[in-house]
Amino acid sequence: MNTHRNDQGETHTISVYVANKPGVLARIAQVFARRGYNIDALVVSPVVDTHFSRMTITLKGHPEGLEQVIAQTAKLVDVLRCVEHSGEDSVVKEMALVKIAACEEDRTAALQIADHFGAKTIDLTETSMILQVTGNSDKLDAMIRLLGRFRIIELVRTGKVVMVRGDQVT
Numbered sequence: 001m002n003t004h005r006n007d008q009g010e011t012h013t014i015s016v017y018v019a020n021k022p023g024v025l026a027r028i029a030q031v032f033a034r035r036g037y038n039i040d041a042l043v044v045s046p047v048v049d050t051h052f053s054r055m056t057i058t059l060k061g062h063p064e065g066l067e068q069v070i071a072q073t074a075k076l077v078d079v080l081r082c083v084e085h086s087g088e089d090s091v092v093k094e095m096a097l098v099k100i101a102a103c104e105e106d107r108t109a110a111l112q113i114a115d116h117f118g119a120k121t122i123d124l125t126e127t128s129m130i131l132q133v134t135g136n137s138d139k140l141d142a143m144i145r146l147l148g149r150f151r152i153i154e155l156v157r158t159g160k161v162v163m164v165r166g167d168q169v170t
Contacts, residue, residue, distance in 0.1 A: 009062035016055040019078035035069045037061045041159025085162050095134045095158045101151040102129045117143040
């Protein structure tokens with residue numbers, strides 16, 4: 001389990017494999033809300049079979065009671081599988097787009113930071129640039145923190161996506 005501690009407890013990454021039907025997301029969110037877990041990030045994406053989708057839910061909370069929430073979610077109609085993932089058993093990545101104010105004098109320093117984190121410049125104007133970075137949450141947090149010396153105009157993050165290592169299915 002990821003043990004990134006804060007006032008709200010640990011960060012948890014949960015994968016839910018569901019039938020691709022209206023209302024499924026609302027029912028899942030309701031189970032978490034009833035137990036006092038706030039969803040920090042949610043990624044819903046198609047899978048190979050278009051009749052199904054995968055939800056990756058990131059939340060903070062104390063682990064006590066989370067197993068019960070996962071079990072209750074797994075029992076919902078249209079939920080085929082609900083599993084918590086740790087960094088050891090899975091590949092977990094996130095993507096962020098960061099738009100910063102960067103005049104000509106600032107570009108070199110901004111590009112050095114981007115290069116260090118393996119970020120790509122996907123837009124460049126005379127007054128700004130948009131950087132795209134992928135990786136784990138700590139990597140994204142560190143880059144964003146360093147880019148804070150420039151004026152961050154906009155920031156958007158995808159939330160985590162997860163896939164189990166090896167032959168197992170997520």
